[in-house]
């Protein structure tokens with residue numbers, strides 16, 4: 001298995017602050033495209049020699065994409081009908097054509 | 101839906117126009133239900149939250165000042181209703197009286213299996229989706245609502261902050277934690293390799 005469990009990503013030398021990887025906030029901002037340009041370039045340079053950060057960025061991006069692609073749950077018609085009833089709007093419930 | 105459209109609808113709602121009430125439900129019940137279902141994890145509780153949300157919204161509409169959109173406002177009411185219900189169901193787990201973040205825990209990445217390049221079929225199979233849902237259910241409610249709004253429903257950071265009465269930086273930090281936890285869990289799951297259910301052989 002290519003997974004390298006339990007390896008701290010912060011073990012190599014790096015010029016950022018305490019000498020580790022970048023704060024995880026940066027990674028989340030980076031994935032959103034909201035990291036300041038300069039930090040962005042620094043992080044990208046860092047990722048060239050830090051596989052762990054690269055994997056975290058890739059898999060975080062993919063995680064978000066997978067969740068985004070989840071089919072949206074549809075509200076069942078019966079739930080909607082009961083909602084109209086509870087709200088005393090039953091008369092205004094738009095009847096689906098053909099349904100009941 | 102623009103705030104301008106909102107404004108016209110709000111005026112009618114505040115005047116007690118029944119058709120406006122129905123319109124509000126038509127436009128927003130779907131979004132409220134989706135949030136409720138993802139927060140609660142089951143249909144029965146989601147339906148209760150849906151009903152509570154609109155009942156509260158109708159009562160509070162006179163006080164709606166248009167500082168956020170109707171959509172964001174309803175998200176806020178729905179999220180509060182969901183948290184209340186979660187707290188009732190599991191009093192130990194959810195505390196909204198103490199906003200102290202007990203939910204943080206350790207989010208340091210430990211799984212470095214790069215599952216990005218797995219075939220889409222493996223990533224999208226029902227079982228993987230069930231795992232994704234399970235992972236969301238395991239987030240603490242405060243992280244869960246941020247993640248659902250931002251990354252599943254696609255609200256902006258600003259809208260999420262408004263809906264949750266949080267600062268933008270609090271939203272970002274919770275979102276980061278939620279993402280890291282989910283990433284960790286999915287990595288662990290996919291690292292096991294695709295689990296082919298025997299049943300598949302039948303087709």
Ligand SMILES: [Zn+2]
Pocket residue numbers: 009020021022046050052053054
């Ligand atoms: Zn690194």
